[in-house]
Amino acid sequence: MTASDTQSPTDATDGRPQADHADRAKTLVQRIADLRAWLFLLALILGFEVWARVSFGGTFILNPFNLQSIAVFAVAPLLLATGQTFVIISGGIDLSLGFIMGLAAVVAAHAINALTPGFGMPTAVLLGFLIAVLVAAIPGTINGLLVSRLRVPPFIGTLGMFGVARGVAFLLAGGTTVPVSNSFFAMIGNGRFMSVPYIVIITAIFVLIMHYLLSQTRFGQHNYAIGANVQAARRAGIDIKSHLLRLYILSACCAGLGGVLYSARFNAGAAQAGEPLLLDSVAAVVIGGASLFGGSGTIIGTVAGAFVIAVIQYGLVFVNVEPFWQFISVGVVIIISVLIDQAQRRFSGGRQDE
């Protein structure tokens, strides 16, 4: 079979050349929308800077202590949001992440306490870390099986796991917090390298790996395709079931890492560690530019989204505003963010048919 690829000049004129509309599609609106999380962040930082200078004559962002605190503050929500980004891009949602984080925090505390006498401090921390992440992977696996094999809607399946993980975590913790006696673990949680906290460094490396996974690998590419059009992905031969299973295990492991770093920071495991962070994680993903309908979103956007929330929460405390304003501010940012997203779709989404 040799197809005659030699096109005669007459062929080329026969079908008229088609204009490439994509050239014009990337409007200014779209560019702004793509960067909105970073613009929010910039505006917030400038706003707090001005506020701080006017009311106290001090600086907000140029104070290294503030930077450190914001970064430490952002660690756990960012880890949850990283896993959540993958799930939301696929068109799902993972509501169980907050309590999977709590579960991992409690398991890490118990495991490190139990292993420290036998293995010594650093080895016990390493083993405890692995055990906690593996235990976190169990509810992730169940979530994945529910969503992929049994076709339970992610919202419901992970809501069920939200309750299960919560109960198990509190049972394991005996209804209280579990203190850890391991100074190496405390050092990881509170030490610094060149004034950057270790947990911030660990989180940064992990988030970078997740960015690579989402933007540069087949797994990431398939995740976007599934979020946009499951049928298309299936017809292209992608194994949807195994992808979804791995996806929910991945997000649970992100929460597991968050739990371990939480215990390290506070030197104790608590079942409620991630309770307030679940919705923050969804908010960070949405502020970062993802659509809850699936198919769009980036890790870089989510990082910006997580920092927007962290800066609002820390900044309002810093300028001495009643803490309840945090909820209002984050809520307003979420709404504005979604409005920008919709405006962008209206401007650029209308395909220009000839």
Added chain:
Amino acid sequence: MSSVTPLLEVSSLSKHFGAVRALHDVSMKVHPGEVVALAGDNGAGKTTLIKAISGVFRPTSGEVKLKGEPVSFTTPQEARDKGIETIYQDLALADNLTIGGNIFLGREPMRRAFGFLPVLDRKKMADAARTTMAMLDFHVSRTEAPVSNFSGGQRQAVAIGRAVYWDAQVLIMDEPTAALGVPEQRKVISLIKQLKTQGRGVIFISHNLQDIFAVSDRIIVLRRGVMAGERKISETTHDEVVKLMVGG
């Protein structure tokens, strides 16, 4: 023409669902560079026929030969690997991916960054998108734009481009013009003509007789699961085809 081995040969294919004979004793051939139209009223068995050819389900009896070799597919994936690609009415594109991303969906090329880190080879995907789409006379300058930015006809071209890139020999197109405006329909017709000049075989399902007469070489009319007739386009008329379809 009869001396050449047909690309695709279907002999007395039947598909029964329980007592329902969805398709009974249908035979057809597609030669290289030939466009065969499949026409018939709703429920005539067109979709059943292409599903049996493309591996969605196994025929109850009968034989499918690809380039003279008997084949039997259990999944659409197997049929695609052998060079039979179905282009669905609803396109099956991931709107948020680029043309290259869609062409390579499920079999993305990888390269090694810094000599060790496997990453998606976006350059290869973009290059393939550009050259493949140029073969279909669709010149893409912005290869990083998602396909949602393109018009309906252009997206149809992307779906066809994917089949062309993976060297599909037989393209089955189910109502490729149904969801399009008139100028876009013309574009798809010219795409099908391109496929013809490249020596591929096309099975073209349509309700639109005008499109069928514009592009096909032969027409096969099905009625209630059986062959109502087969005509060369040059030797038939709209009226005759309509009579075959309704059984007048």
